[in-house]
Amino acid sequence: MKKNLLNFKGTLTLTSLVIGSMFTAFSLVSCGSGGGASGSDSTASGGNDEALIGAGSSFDNPLFSKEFSEYNKTNGLKVNYQSVGSGAGISQLTSKTVDFGASDAPMNGKQDSAVTAPVIHIPVTAGAVALSYNLPGVKDTLNLTPDVVAGMFLGTISKWNDPKIAAINKGVKLPATAILIAHRSDGSGTTNIFTTYLAKVSPDWSTKVGKGSAVNWPAGLGGKGSEGVAGLIKQTPGAFGYIELAYAIQNGMSYAKVQNKSGNFITPTIASVTAAANISIPPDSKVSLTNTDAADGYPIAGFSWVIIYKEQKYNDRSLDKATKLLKLLSWMIHDGQQYSGALNYAPLSPAAVSVADAILKSATYDGKPILQ
Amino acid sequence: MDTSVENGVITRSELPLRVINSTPEGMVKAKRRVKRSFRQIRTESVFRRTLTIMGLVMIILVLGILLTLIVQSLPSIKALGLKYLWGKVWDPVRDIYGAWPFLLGTLLSSFLALLISFPFSLAVAIFLGEYYPNGWLPDFLKNAVELIAAVPSVIYGFWGLAVLVPIVRTLETHIGVEPVGVGIFSSSLILAIMIIPYAASLGRSMIQMVPSPLKEAAYGLGATRWEVIRSVVLPYTKSGLFAGILLSLGRALGETMAVTMVIGNTSLIPKNIFAPGNTMASVIANEFTEADKPVYLSALIELGLVLFLVTVVINLIGKKIIDRFTNE
Numbered sequence: 001m002k003k004n005l006l007n008f009k010g011t012l013t014l015t016s017l018v019i020g021s022m023f024t025a026f027s028l029v030s031c032g033s034g035g036g037a038s039g040s041d042s043t044a045s046g047g048n049d050e051a052l053i054g055a056g057s058s059f060d061n062p063l064f065s066k067e068f069s070e071y072n073k074t075n076g077l078k079v080n081y082q083s084v085g086s087g088a089g090i091s092q093l094t095s096k097t098v099d100f101g102a103s104d105a106p107m108n109g110k111q112d113s114a115v116t117a118p119v120i121h122i123p124v125t126a127g128a129v130a131l132s133y134n135l136p137g138v139k140d141t142l143n144l145t146p147d148v149v150a151g152m153f154l155g156t157i158s159k160w161n162d163p164k165i166a167a168i169n170k171g172v173k174l175p176a177t178a179i180l181i182a183h184r185s186d187g188s189g190t191t192n193i194f195t196t197y198l199a200k201v202s203p204d205w206s207t208k209v210g211k212g213s214a215v216n217w218p219a220g221l222g223g224k225g226s227e228g229v230a231g232l233i234k235q236t237p238g239a240f241g242y243i244e245l246a247y248a249i250q251n252g253m254s255y256a257k258v259q260n261k262s263g264n265f266i267t268p269t270i271a272s273v274t275a276a277a278n279i280s281i282p283p284d285s286k287v288s289l290t291n292t293d294a295a296d297g298y299p300i301a302g303f304s305w306v307i308i309y310k311e312q313k314y315n316d317r318s319l320d321k322a323t324k325l326l327k328l329l330s331w332m333i334h335d336g337q338q339y340s341g342a343l344n345y346a347p348l349s350p351a352a353v354s355v356a357d358a359i360l361k362s363a364t365y366d367g368k369p370i371l372q
Numbered sequence: 373m374d375t376s377v378e379n380g381v382i383t384r385s386e387l388p389l390r391v392i393n394s395t396p397e398g399m400v401k402a403k404r405r406v407k408r409s410f411r412q413i414r415t416e417s418v419f420r421r422t423l424t425i426m427g428l429v430m431i432i433l434v435l436g437i438l439l440t441l442i443v444q445s446l447p448s449i450k451a452l453g454l455k456y457l458w459g460k461v462w463d464p465v466r467d468i469y470g471a472w473p474f475l476l477g478t479l480l481s482s483f484l485a486l487l488i489s490f491p492f493s494l495a496v497a498i499f500l501g502e503y504y505p506n507g508w509l510p511d512f513l514k515n516a517v518e519l520i521a522a523v524p525s526v527i528y529g530f531w532g533l534a535v536l537v538p539i540v541r542t543l544e545t546h547i548g549v550e551p552v553g554v555g556i557f558s559s560s561l562i563l564a565i566m567i568i569p570y571a572a573s574l575g576r577s578m579i580q581m582v583p584s585p586l587k588e589a590a591y592g593l594g595a596t597r598w599e600v601i602r603s604v605v606l607p608y609t610k611s612g613l614f615a616g617i618l619l620s621l622g623r624a625l626g627e628t629m630a631v632t633m634v635i636g637n638t639s640l641i642p643k644n645i646f647a648p649g650n651t652m653a654s655v656i657a658n659e660f661t662e663a664d665k666p667v668y669l670s671a672l673i674e675l676g677l678v679l680f681l682v683t684v685v686i687n688l689i690g691k692k693i694i695d696r697f698t699n700e
Contacts, residue, residue, distance in 0.1 A: 086664075185632065
């Protein structure tokens, strides 16, 4: 009997444990129903004034990790960055659970109407989208024009030896392989930059497909993440797809030169991306670098932004915390830029830095500017 | 274990008969039983209450998830209506959402996977349950099969992309369809491997539970091993085998990571089983983080609701079929 009782007690503890964990699970479920894609349960307005919390773009993550760890060494400030995707970063900023959001696309109209207070966009780095292909017999770098790229992605150009491709690649022996388009299956900033570019250069694309972080692709296969697209391209002869430049460089993939607005065929490099950003940038910095006016700029590029509230006094935030955040951002657009090159990010152009400086100075705490 | 009639000949009851113990010793025991202490009664009621709460929590959880899904899908249901179910276009840019290609992709890949995996799981179940229940090789096989269930699905996806897809591509070149490698067929193959253990383990334990007098009687009548399996073991275990199939189907319907890596992820309606497609779970996983418009997000959640309902419907149908089997 005694043994039974003991057993029973054991069961009871186990049951209470199970019930406890179930309730936790349930409360998590009901939490999730509230705020869309809120992945974190840590709030910015918590007691820990030391660490800053950011969330958003996964494209920025490698650069941010490096920058934040360097900043931590010199200033002792901890920054906790969650690489959850641009859209999720913006919705976390909207629900004020993070100090800053990071996004590869400026906030759209619907996102803007969801936030309760004005926000500012600070460009922190620039990235490019490379057009990568797998043609085993072709050693030369291919030249591509906007028309041809749009035609391939629309499915109207379906063979590699199409006369339109051959005309701009004289002397290159193109195989009769079918073109297999590879695109991202997950919503991503890379897709946004690329489709924005296509919508700009091709009226057909603009009416049939449009631009966004996920679109209804007329042709091709989807791969999850950069590695998924890279996998499809590497495996399939005849494959053609877009991929983050940094990823393409690191993985030794072949990518094409693309003709820009001025008619030059430009190889995507860190320098040509920075050059693309050396244009007149509007005061709010919300500009797409695609199809740049710069003569030596690569045409498929874009800024990545950190987004913060213009008025930093909300949710009992201290002035100290707001100052720390602004100082960090200021450091990122100046000293922090030195870490971009090694990680294949394009440093901000001088034009971008001066605009970003002006934007940072517009941030206020209780109506007073934070940075002098 | 109910009494069951097989082919109208063999009757068998597994229930042990309850005989009232009338020896003096037994009477004493029974008397002692009646004298329960207060503590015993209390623990009894506490235990029962705990069980009730546990059961209720499960019900609340399921209903809570369903409710969350419905509430969050409302914007999309309002905007798109029932057309959502058979709409063929999924266009986030223009806010047009139709779940049909993904519904089709989910059902097609899951049932194809079931079709491919069933002979294997049945073979494993019979081998382990009937032919070689003990020994080092069967033990090894049993553990290996169970290990298949324990491998994380991303590893299957990776393996599928690196190994299986090139093989399927070669196959496709030979049979003359577009050689892309990824597609419904590849994902069904991966799924088939992943779901083998579910039907196999359940089938094995069911087969081992077939009462040996039943089999011995059949052997005694001169039946061969194959005949015993065909006309005694399989009929006796069919409801269990079917439950195993249902379990694996549920797994296949919901599988996300491995599928998304090898299915090709297009929103176009698959033309044949080798064509690329997409499943509901995979679309949700792919697009949820960057769904930047309220209707878009809601349409993705509605996709979850549809998946939930599909699973429920399939389970209900399955239960009905199992009932029919057992009541025969």
